[in-house]
Amino acid sequence: MDLAQQLVRSVARTFFNSPSIDTRHVLIVDALIIHSALRDDDLSYLMSMNLKDLHRICAKLREERLLQVHVRPELREGQQRPTNRTYYYIDYRQAIDAIKWRVYHLDKAVQGNAKPASEKKEYFCRRCRAEWTQMEVLDKVDPVRGFICHRCDDVLVFDPEREAGGHEHSTKLNNQLRFITDTLPKLDAMVVPENTFETAHAAARPVVRDATNQAAPSIVVESIAKPTAVKGMANTGPQSIAVDITELEGPSEEEKKAEKERKEKIAQSNALPAWHLQSTVTGRGGKTQGSRG
Incomplete structure (x- = not known):
């Protein structure tokens, strides 16, 4: 990792060290190499610049793949809703690949100008x-x-x-980039450790602020994009359904018995009450005969 950091630091000084380019690109790369990962407000504090200018410069470095961006929601102390916070770090594997690509195209461009x-x-x-x-x-x-x-x-x-002519330019370029072309084969012969945001943030050095520029503490909030269970909507239904299929064409014995019991209950419920079957005159059973006039 030390060799990869040295290469990235040297490349930043080579390609971002001219009057037409903001040299704060170099300082941002140095800060990320020292601190491993930095939130935008901490990096803005170290650079003594506003967030708008910081994001503009970091966008150029990101375009050159010398740094990476990670955004995650965080809840500040005293607030009810989380806000997205931006972090910067260096993915050294991607940075090395970008350096190889840039050197290759520079060499091809110069060779194209040779007579x-x-x-x-x-x-x-x-x-x-x-x-x-x-x-x-x-x-x-x-x-x-x-x-x-x-x-x-x-x-x-x-x-x-x-x-x-063009050969002189090619020779001059090779001499200027010799430290890059000598370092790249060494990096190819070794395994550069993966540096994801989680890895970089775990190894990050905290930014020490003065008493008048303290940052409000915040906690990480899980992304709402992930599906979560809704409270009170637990699944209380059956976990499995058993289906029994028979090859009988007619009703089974159990079904016949159940049907017989059902009919008997219906017959009992439809039976006339005892007072309805007795005569209101004689008190005997049977139908009453009408009186003769």
Whole structure:
């Protein structure tokens, strides 16, 4: 991990160290390497800058894959609803792959600017450092001294092995990026530890704030996107259903018996009461005969 951190720190200083680029990119990378993972307000405190500018600079570093972003909901002390908080950290595996890709494209771009062999500048002037191709010096030659420089009239030196033009740019680039090209094979020969947000946050160094810039403590809230059980909606139904299938075409003996008992109950409930079967005159059973007039 030390070698990977050294590479990322050096790359940040190489590609973000020019007057046209905000050099605070380098300081942010250094802060993340030291602290492992930082919440945006803590990083803003260390950089003495507002969150808007911080997010803008970190967006560029994220585009170059030199840092990663993690967002999680947190509940601040004294608040009722959680808010999303942004954390920054470095995934060294992704950063190394991005560095390889960038160096490869730079090398291809410089090689594309190299002149073909037919246009190679093999004549150069020791006085003014001018370079010329063979076709360019044919019209100015001294029978005794040889080819003459068009710029200062000094004698040109012929050196076909000398790298010039685009080859010089390629050589210069290789010399400038040698520390990268020498480090990458070493990293390929070893296993770079995985550095996820959980890993980086677990190893994070706390930010020590002064008394006038204390941050309100907060706790992590589980994401509401995960499905959770609703309170009071526990499943109280049967866990399994047993189905018994028979091949009988008609009702079974149990069904016949149950049907007989059902009919007897219906008959009993439909029977007339005893007072209805007795005569209201004689008190005997049977129907009463009407009186003759």
